[in-house]
Amino acid sequence: MKFAAGLIVLVSIARAETGQEAWLRYRPLRGHFPSVVVKLGNAPEIDAAQREIWRAIFGFSGKLPGEIDTLASDSLVLGTTGEVKRALPGIVLPELRADGFLLRQIDREGRPSVLITSPNGRGVLYGAFAWIRNVMDGGVVPPVEASNPAAPIRWVNQWDNLDGAIERGYAGRSIFFENNNVVADLTRAGEYARLLASVGINGCTVNNVNANPRVLASEFLPRVARIAEAFRPWGVRLSLSADFASPKTIGGLDTFDPLDTRVIDWWQAKADEIYKLIPDFAGFVLKADSEGRVGPSTYGRTHAQAANLLAHALKPHGGILIYRGFVYDHHADWRNLKNDRARAAYDNFQPLDGQFAENSAIQVKPGPIDFQAREPVSPLIGALKNTNQTLELQITQEYTGQQRHLCYLALMWKQVLDFDLRVDNGRTPVKDLAAGRTFRRPLGGMVGVANAGSDANWLGHDLAMANLYAFGRLSWDPDLSAEAIAEEWTSQTFGSDKRIVSTVSGLLMDSWPTYEGYTGPLGLGTLTDILHGHYGPGIESAERNGWGQWIRADHEGIGMDRTVATGTGYIGQYPAEVARRYESVKESPDELVLFMHHLPYTHLLHSGKTIIQHVYDSHYAAAEEAQRFPIRWRALDGLIDPERFAAVMKRLEYQAGHAIVWRDAICSWFLRESGIPDAQGRAGHFPGRTEAEAMDLDGYAIKDVTPWEDASGGKAVACERAPKSCAASFAFQGAAGRYDIAVQYFDVNAGDARFKLSVGQQVLQAWTANDHLPTTALNGDSSTRQTVLGVKLQPNDVIRIEGSPDGGDSAAIDYVEVKESHD
Ligand code: GCW
Numbered sequence: 001m002k003f004a005a006g007l008i009v010l011v012s013i014a015r016a017e018t019g020q021e022a023w024l025r026y027r028p029l030r031g032h033f034p035s036v037v038v039k040l041g042n043a044p045e046i047d048a049a050q051r052e053i054w055r056a057i058f059g060f061s062g063k064l065p066g067e068i069d070t071l072a073s074d075s076l077v078l079g080t081t082g083e084v085k086r087a088l089p090g091i092v093l094p095e096l097r098a099d100g101f102l103l104r105q106i107d108r109e110g111r112p113s114v115l116i117t118s119p120n121g122r123g124v125l126y127g128a129f130a131w132i133r134n135v136m137d138g139g140v141v142p143p144v145e146a147s148n149p150a151a152p153i154r155w156v157n158q159w160d161n162l163d164g165a166i167e168r169g170y171a172g173r174s175i176f177f178e179n180n181n182v183v184a185d186l187t188r189a190g191e192y193a194r195l196l197a198s199v200g201i202n203g204c205t206v207n208n209v210n211a212n213p214r215v216l217a218s219e220f221l222p223r224v225a226r227i228a229e230a231f232r233p234w235g236v237r238l239s240l241s242a243d244f245a246s247p248k249t250i251g252g253l254d255t256f257d258p259l260d261t262r263v264i265d266w267w268q269a270k271a272d273e274i275y276k277l278i279p280d281f282a283g284f285v286l287k288a289d290s291e292g293r294v295g296p297s298t299y300g301r302t303h304a305q306a307a308n309l310l311a312h313a314l315k316p317h318g319g320i321l322i323y324r325g326f327v328y329d330h331h332a333d334w335r336n337l338k339n340d341r342a343r344a345a346y347d348n349f350q351p352l353d354g355q356f357a358e359n360s361a362i363q364v365k366p367g368p369i370d371f372q373a374r375e376p377v378s379p380l381i382g383a384l385k386n387t388n389q390t391l392e393l394q395i396t397q398e399y400t401g402q403q404r405h406l407c408y409l410a411l412m413w414k415q416v417l418d419f420d421l422r423v424d425n426g427r428t429p430v431k432d433l434a435a436g437r438t439f440r441r442p443l444g445g446m447v448g449v450a451n452a453g454s455d456a457n458w459l460g461h462d463l464a465m466a467n468l469y470a471f472g473r474l475s476w477d478p479d480l481s482a483e484a485i486a487e488e489w490t491s492q493t494f495g496s497d498k499r500i501v502s503t504v505s506g507l508l509m510d511s512w513p514t515y516e517g518y519t520g521p522l523g524l525g526t527l528t529d530i531l532h533g534h535y536g537p538g539i540e541s542a543e544r545n546g547w548g549q550w551i552r553a554d555h556e557g558i559g560m561d562r563t564v565a566t567g568t569g570y571i572g573q574y575p576a577e578v579a580r581r582y583e584s585v586k587e588s589p590d591e592l593v594l595f596m597h598h599l600p601y602t603h604l605l606h607s608g609k610t611i612i613q614h615v616y617d618s619h620y621a622a623a624e625e626a627q628r629f630p631i632r633w634r635a636l637d638g639l640i641d642p643e644r645f646a647a648v649m650k651r652l653e654y655q656a657g658h659a660i661v662w663r664d665a666i667c668s669w670f671l672r673e674s675g676i677p678d679a680q681g682r683a684g685h686f687p688g689r690t691e692a693e694a695m696d697l698d699g700y701a702i703k704d705v706t707p708w709e710d711a712s713g714g715k716a717v718a719c720e721r722a723p724k725s726c727a728a729s730f731a732f733q734g735a736a737g738r739y740d741i742a743v744q745y746f747d748v749n750a751g752d753a754r755f756k757l758s759v760g761q762q763v764l765q766a767w768t769a770n771d772h773l774p775t776t777a778l779n780g781d782s783s784t785r786q787t788v789l790g791v792k793l794q795p796n797d798v799i800r801i802e803g804s805p806d807g808g809d810s811a812a813i814d815y816v817e818v819k820e821s822h823d
Pocket of ligand 1: 209326398
């Protein structure tokens with residue numbers, strides 16, 4: 001019997017709580033664990049499974065199991081079904097699909113052993129992770145469990161550029177590329193593959209769909225092959241995003257016409273070359289004729305002709321081509337009320353249904369626009385009867401708070417997956433359509449845009465990892481509930497103490513409704529600034545431009561008329577039953593009503609409220625809820641490690657402040673646009689608030705903020721006399737008492753301004769505005785709140801903020817709010 005040397009080092013290094021271990025956090029647990037691991041056969045994934053089991057059992061018990069290659073008692077047996085049948089003649093095993101696994105308790109010499117088996121090595125690895133998950137959820141002896149994946153495609157896409165930046169990445173630099181090369185040390189790429197494998201993900205596209213053609217160059221491919229090597233033990237197959245013009249840009253041809261035989265030969269030779277280096281290469285992802293990317297339209301060819309060109313090249317090697325369905329005209333004429341970006345995916349692809357190669361699939365975003373906080377399900381999903389599809393979910397929170405806001409997306413994804421499109425008037429939930437089950441397609445599945453980065457905790461926000469975890473679990477089993485996933489993720493990530501599980505999963509479950517509540521209401525989209533960072537509020541950025549995210553607001557009403565009767569006809573793309581529901585204002589659900597209809601602000605919703613009052617109420621309620629997030633998190637003080645406790649607390653406090661920025665921007669804008677006051681008198685009234693522009697200013701100059709709704713009163717003050725500081729002050733007018741003082745300032749990404757808040761001679765707080773928010777401008781991306789609790793104030797006390805500019809950061813201030821303290 002030999003022992004797993006080296007593991008002690010491994011496990012103890014992992015102890016520092018940086019979030020790097022994510023949900024694979026093997027800490028001491030009570031219970032009995034198998035004393036030996038029996039490995040039958042030698043697939044690389046089975047070796048990885050064995051190492052993982054060692055690592056886990058050592059973490060749980062402090063003991064290293066031994067290793068033998070014959071069956072024994074008190075063991076954990078790993079092997080493919082073929083090997084298990086050879087070792088245990090007569091054993092009856094259930095039917096398992098590729099990657100599916102069985103966990104079964106077997107009796108060896110009167111003592112129970114655990115059998116983990118699958119038709120393939122990768123499935124054995126998945127079984128090992130499932131066993132570990134069961135243990136961490138409390139049950140040491142696993143219940144008999146046979147589990148098959150819902151679909152064969154369970155991939156993540158990374159939007160990594162070769163220079164190391166990540167498009168829409170919010171957690172540092174690429175773990176694959178830097179300086180137009182593959183990174184020298186791919187340890188983290190391997191660790192990432194391990195995380196992915198632990199939740200059943202079997203493919204990873206490592207470069208941006210806005211692809212640099214160089215990735216396919218002959219000199220670059222051997223470098224990419226190193227990433228595939230790092231992935232291989234974990235059963236994660238590498239795929240690449242391709243640039244459609246590659247035959248011309250890197251191939252030296254004078255064309256990339258998909259019907260030209262030289263182009264066809266070029267792609268075939270390229271595929272052959274790749275498979276020599278990467279025998280398990282998964283295939284290509286192709287974004288074409290979209291957002292400035294070239295495509296088949298250059299030669300008047302169809303998307304199917306483009307897709308099939310690459311699919312045929314991959315076919316002899318078993319690879320697949322995934323063609324992105326995100327194709328639309330971003331120069332659409334907004335003056336034409338019949339134009340509608342939401343129609344684009346269906347209009348582009350439905351007519352081609354049946355023309356795509358069997359080893360290709362169309363990757364469809366869940367909604368018809370673009371990963372907004374809420375959208376209806378894309379009608380294209382129900383329209384592909386003779387074409388494979390994969391559902392593209394966005395794990396990286398581009399429009400949902402960029403991992404600075406807590407937003408557990410599994411709840412939203414579940415609504416998509418469970419949505420019944422009623423194709424041909426039958427039950428056809430999205431999860432079945434995407435998996436290929438409904439129309440018995442050979443391929444199907446789910447792809448998550450993950451954009452994990454170099455930050456130790458992978459996604460920047462420790463709690464955002466619940467989204468990566470949930471994506472994997474749902475791609476394996478879309479019938480799991482968002483809540484069950486939140487609970488199992490929490491118990492593995494933070495511990496299974498009931499208080500931990502209920503606090504963390506409770507926060508996760510409340511987070512998406514809260515985020516939607518203080519951002520875009522009633523199906524209008526997130527209402528973020530779509531022309532810049534996609535982060536803070538920027539309502540009218542959606543209007544009067546070619547991007548097509550129009551909300552068609554004026555003083556009378558708001559919303560896109562997408563009806564067949566009077567609008568863009570988008571609703572007619574849905575199967576009849578769904579179309580009937582959306583076509584009628586009465587039957588449209590409140591949460592999507594302004595996606596489907598243009599309505600007056602006074603329109604009564606099903607809830608009994610007018611649209612305008614709903615906007616005010618939902619924004620005040622959700623911003624209030626966000627104020628409670630840090631308070632709820634505080635319950636974990638001492639129950640979890642101090643590092644992650646503090647890191648998450650910081651983000652939740654930031655979010656609480658930014659939720660107010662959102663609330664005020666949306667409410668102020670709707671108030672001005674509609675001219676209808678808030679029945680509860682909140683919108684436009686800010687008790688305890690003193691605008692910076694109304695303070696005594698020493699050196700500070702008044703500035704207009706764009707868009708105006710992003711600053712209180714539309715204005716801020718900025719200090720433009722660096723290196724000298726400026727000051728803004730005012731005399732407190734309230735009664736003596738204890739107050740919370742909030743300073744709303746701007747933290748632009750252009751220098752580290754410093755602030756000092758004082759009352760009279762006493763400095764209450766000093767801080768540096770050194771966050772990396774996605775703007776250098778004064779707006780809703782940079783507006784940030786600093787709060788000091790429980791300050792004793794007397795009438796006429798002078799509250800003063802001193803701002804010291806730095807670089808391009810002018811230490812700008814929006815307002816100060818003084819409220820009675822309840823702390
Ligand atoms: O949501 C938009 C993003 C782009 C992205 C594009 C896409 C990779 O803003 O950054 O490009 O979608 O999905 O192709």
